[in-house]
Amino acid sequence: MRGRRLILLVLLVAGLTLPARALPLVADLSSHLVAITTGFTGSEVLMFGAIEEPGDIVVVVRGPESEQRVMRKSRVAGIWMNTAGMVYRDVPRFYAIASNRPLDEIAEESVLQNQEFGVSRLRFSPKDSARLDPEDAGKWRRALIRRKQEAGLYSRSTGRVAILSDRLFRTSVYLPTNVPTGIYSAEIYLLQDGQVVNAQSTPLAVSKVGIEADLYAFAYDRPALYGLVAVLTALMAGWFAHLAFRRN
Amino acid sequence: MQIYLPIAEISVDVFLLLGLGSVIGFLSGIFGVGGGFLMTPLLVLIGIPPAIAVATQANHVVASSVSGVFAHWRRGNVDFKMGAVLVGGGFVGSTLGVALFSLLREMGQIDLVINLSYVTLLSIVGGMMLWEGVRAFLRRRSKLAPGKLHIHTWVHGLPLKTRFRKSRLYISALLPFGIGLMVGVISAIMGVGGAFVLVPLMIYLLGMPTAVVIGTSLFQIIFVSANVTFLQASQNQTVDLALAMLLIVGGVIGAQLGGRLGARLPGDTLRILLGILVLAVAARLGFELVATPDDLYSLGIEP
Secondary structure (H helix, E strand, O other), X not given: OHHHHHHHHHHHHHHHHOOXXXXXXXXXXXXXXXXXXXXXXXXXXXXXXXXXXXXXXXEEEEOOEEEEEEEEEEEEOOEEEEEEEEEEEEEEXXXXXXXXXXXXXXXXXXXXXXXXXXXXXXXXXXXOOXXXXXXXXXXXXXXHHHHHHHOOOEOOOOEEOEEEOOOEEEEEEEEOOOOOOEEEEEEEEEEEOOEEEEEEXXXXXXXEOHHHHHHHHHHHHXXXXXXXXXXXXXXXXXXXXXXXXXXX | OEEEEOOOOEEEEHHHHHHHHHHHHHHHHHHOOOOHHHHHHXXXXXXXXXXXXXXXXHXXXXXXXXXXXXXXXXXXXXXXXXXXXXXXXXXXXXXXXXXXXXXXXXXXXXXXXXHHHHHHHHHHHHHHXXXXXXXXXXXXXXOOOOXXXXXXXXXXXXXXXXXXXXXXXXXXXXXXXXXXXXXXXXXXXXXXXXXXXXXXXXXXXXXXXXXXXXXXXXXXXXXXXXXXXHHHHHHHOOOOHHHHHHXXXXXXXXXXXXXXXXXXXXXXXXXXXXXXXXXXXXXXXHHHHHOOOOOOEEEOOOO
């Protein structure tokens, strides 16, 4: 069994390197830039493509990775307050996954683990793992994922990839209004017999544009000047309000 | 119509924000209070992160106190000397307050402190308003004798005695400085002007004549909230200009309407109503502190 799979893999890899063959996987996005403008209310990104031979398709959209702090509340003198915290490293700010059939039918757990298919298989680790017992670690991890899901930044369930006549596929991923900015990657995997045989990764930029971008950049690049402008604007607005009020 | 707020990084309905600004402006027009103490909790309620709500609200307060101060200035009801001492204390207090704010934010405790401050202050203020209103309501029927102007206590023994001509006071400058400092801290942490704390202290502790209290407190609030806005923007990047502008526009419209209506309504009834409203907000926030949260875990700010 294992031998046969290995041979198959070798054959496939060999197949991929043959120059004359048609590409086994071609894919693209409806848009490579998600522009956050003044009227931004979330955005749907369509991913589509074609496969040469029948197989399973898994699509993953990942945001840039960063550190993420998780806080836990407990009751102190009758009041609920944050009393413990944990920082995780390499946490994707956004994660969405879609596939043409349930992941556990597509591949074995080890393969899914390896590819980080599904939110529960993401490999982020605590910054300070020494003081964690395994049971507690699991709770913190699940809490991080749960809260990200509630914020709409991690997919709650695997989305659907539609495959048409074993050749064409498409799916869409929704980016909510609170979507973090940065360079995302849209990864499309082709699996056959439970193994990834081909993959394609396309960058997807999520960025503020126009006045939103200008204001944000202003606030972060020149914070002191931004503060002054904020104060002056308010002073002017208050003065105009007074003039308008007086005339009446 | 949705608008994406660049610093808060969420989309909110424009008309909801304008409406909120108008309603608070309307209430402040009727009751003659800033309304920041109602605005910040409401902003948090519609999903603005507390740190951004507080800092942006400070910016809004600058505008509303500027528009209010002119009328008092024209009538000569601003004691600039007293105001300057209050501002001095206010600058120190608000600078300390913003530093404390940054520290608490890093520790992940800022939401709790904001919430606790609100519950405490709203309960006190709401209770006081209700009490005052009820007393005035009763007084309308049975005539009560007016109390003494002010009572001499230990505070009148402090050094640095200064004459405040307009307020007709000869008191230690440390006293208004200290009051300014305390209100500055409150202003920075809660994003309010702090008139609801400042005004009673000026009347009851300093013994200032009521006529100059409002104008002088507005004068102090302009400078202190401007300092808070500047520091919050430059240290924490939490001032959202788009949000502030919408609140200001709504607030201006509301305040004009409220001011006209307020002149026609009986003061004590209004005070009772506002007292009840303030207590209701305090109860709502207090409930959140003691009720078991749906999820004990939450995501903190990025380290």
